[in-house]
Amino acid sequence: xxxxxxxxxxxxxxxxxxxxxxxxxxxxxxxxxxxxxxxxxxxxxxxxxxxxxxxxxxxxxxxxxxxxxxxxxxxxxxxxxxxxxxxxxxxxxxxxxxxxxxxxxxxxxxxxxxxxxxxxxxxxxxxxxxxxxxxxxxxxxxxxxxxxxxxxxxxxxxxxxxxxxxxxxxxxxxxxxxxxxxxxxxxxxxxxxxxxxxxxxxxxxxxxxxxxxxxxxxxxxxxxxxxxxxxxxxxxxxxxxxxxxxxxxxxxxxxxxxxxxxxxxxxxxxxxxxxxxxxxxxxxxxxxxxxxxxxxxxxxxxxxxxxxxxxxxxxxxxxxxxxxxxxxxxxxxxxxxxxxxxxxxxxxxxxxxxxxxxxxxxxxxxxxxxxxxxxxxxxxxxxxxxxxxxxxxxxxxxxxxxxxxxxxxxxxxxxxxxxxxxxxxxxxxxxxxxxxxxxxxxxxxxxxxxxxxxxxxxxxxxxxxxxxxxxxxxxxxxxxxxxxxxxxxxxxxxxxxxx
Amino acid sequence: xxxxxxxxxxxxxxxxxxxxxxxxxxxxxxxxxxxxxxxxxxxxxxxxxxxxxxxxxxxxxxxxxxxxxxxxxxxxxxxxxxxxxxxxxxxxxxxxxxxxxxxxxxxxxxxxxxxxxxxxxxxxxx
Numbered sequence: 001x002x003x004x005x006x007x008x009x010x011x012x013x014x015x016x017x018x019x020x021x022x023x024x025x026x027x028x029x030x031x032x033x034x035x036x037x038x039x040x041x042x043x044x045x046x047x048x049x050x051x052x053x054x055x056x057x058x059x060x061x062x063x064x065x066x067x068x069x070x071x072x073x074x075x076x077x078x079x080x081x082x083x084x085x086x087x088x089x090x091x092x093x094x095x096x097x098x099x100x101x102x103x104x105x106x107x108x109x110x111x112x113x114x115x116x117x118x119x120x121x122x123x124x125x126x127x128x129x130x131x132x133x134x135x136x137x138x139x140x141x142x143x144x145x146x147x148x149x150x151x152x153x154x155x156x157x158x159x160x161x162x163x164x165x166x167x168x169x170x171x172x173x174x175x176x177x178x179x180x181x182x183x184x185x186x187x188x189x190x191x192x193x194x195x196x197x198x199x200x201x202x203x204x205x206x207x208x209x210x211x212x213x214x215x216x217x218x219x220x221x222x223x224x225x226x227x228x229x230x231x232x233x234x235x236x237x238x239x240x241x242x243x244x245x246x247x248x249x250x251x252x253x254x255x256x257x258x259x260x261x262x263x264x265x266x267x268x269x270x271x272x273x274x275x276x277x278x279x280x281x282x283x284x285x286x287x288x289x290x291x292x293x294x295x296x297x298x299x300x301x302x303x304x305x306x307x308x309x310x311x312x313x314x315x316x317x318x319x320x321x322x323x324x325x326x327x328x329x330x331x332x333x334x335x336x337x338x339x340x341x342x343x344x345x346x347x348x349x350x351x352x353x354x355x356x357x358x359x360x361x362x363x364x365x366x367x368x369x370x371x372x373x374x375x376x377x378x379x380x381x382x383x384x385x386x387x388x389x390x391x392x393x394x395x396x397x398x399x400x401x402x403x404x405x406x407x408x409x410x411x412x413x414x415x416x417x418x419x420x421x422x423x424x425x426x427x428x429x430x431x432x433x434x435x436x437x438x439x440x441x442x443x444x445x446x447x448x449x450x451x452x453x454x455x456x457x458x459x460x461x462x463x464x465x466x467x468x469x470x471x472x473x474x475x476x477x478x479x480x481x482x483x484x485x486x487x488x489x490x491x492x493x494x495x496x497x498x499x
Numbered sequence: 500x501x502x503x504x505x506x507x508x509x510x511x512x513x514x515x516x517x518x519x520x521x522x523x524x525x526x527x528x529x530x531x532x533x534x535x536x537x538x539x540x541x542x543x544x545x546x547x548x549x550x551x552x553x554x555x556x557x558x559x560x561x562x563x564x565x566x567x568x569x570x571x572x573x574x575x576x577x578x579x580x581x582x583x584x585x586x587x588x589x590x591x592x593x594x595x596x597x598x599x600x601x602x603x604x605x606x607x608x609x610x611x612x613x614x615x616x617x618x619x620x621x622x623x624x625x
Contacts, residue, residue: 024612
């Protein structure tokens, strides 16, 4: 553990170099060619993902940077997911940046640095590097959210995000300080060791630190009551950024929650955290899904839907903590989260690819009513949007259905293992919300197919790269939904590398 | 008082000394010094220069913020050079020296960027 071990961090190093190259290339390239940097970024992200696939799989966790950095199967898996999401974001950004017309190089540079942050988040093994990596992601997103400077809504999104983000960062640091105060350690394994021989009086300090830290992470994953920024930021940020945010911030937050619960806290806090997280999950589910119903703006709708999905993922988190009680292993909670994140990333990306492609022709209003008659204007786009929305709603046989099933069943399993009947209520709440969420997703689908397009509607034109990206997402959503076996096996294999 | 509080004795002494000195100097100048007479401006902290009270909502040129931001960014360089110097002996020289070169190279790329973008050009060229 006590070595620099630089080759392990090759993907991160490559990303930093890529960011600097893009930044400097922006100075050299003529203005009308700068948006093409997006293809460079997409190609480089793809290369990194390919590298992650072909590199020998990690058996035992490996450490770099003197134990600050941990590379295990979970880290590699999340990096692949982040990288693929990054490719899709780069693809959908190129057109947007071209239309935006300013600061193309800066846009892609910041996207690359956000990606670097996500890669580091997947590998953190230390309270301080956790904070720095997560803030690298968040700071990049502050700038990206406010990128359309001339637009009032984008500026509002940026400012709101900065204020709430600063608050979340303060919570995280506060919690970190208390955990350090209770244990005197900052490296995850050392904290874990210190917790196991913790003297009784230090216990409340540790609990307070853990809860405060989870509050900070709650902001990142948009769980109620820390969700207030989500709708405005999702609506105001440029659409490719919203797409990136919806998977990046959420997945990064959940990676850290899983890391903290499995590597650091163990069963020590299970009794206290289980009811707390269960309540948060229930509130998040209800709030996200009910508040999505009256929305008229598709990006706001996706914002509330993202809160709802945070609720589902929290079900898995509850299963983890509940099962840790009495020394059980984390069980299916972690693998359910892994499976769901995987499915969610590509489904959500498909929706946002559709929104970006649609708004390129139909304008930036993003009203759900504008989607009326999309089935006639672009049958392909209508089909992909429908499949993606149905998957988000959890309609079998798509990926979202099995993901939700897996999460809810992990809570049921935890309820049996921990002997806690209340968790069955939570599982039921999860199931009820699947039905609630169908309503608002199907409202969009209804407009796409059942309404007539406006009089002067032109057909929607899709570029070839966007078409390919949409098809790839679609294929994944359907394949994951129908052949879950290999993907569940993959998630279970990833789970085995965490402990 | 426990032995562990002895460590804080210098802090207490410093606080007492600083407070005592302030009281002493202010007291002396009140007792010994001449009273300012005449214009009210003589009672203000700065007799010449900035008016001390004004509207807080004034507009600064955005250039000030840019320069302030760049100052902080490049100041970090110096902040990192100190711990670098402190741990230089503890780590293999090849590793730590190359690390610092990489750090400076990244910083240099940033410098090229800001110069090329014209951030340091204070006035628009005609």
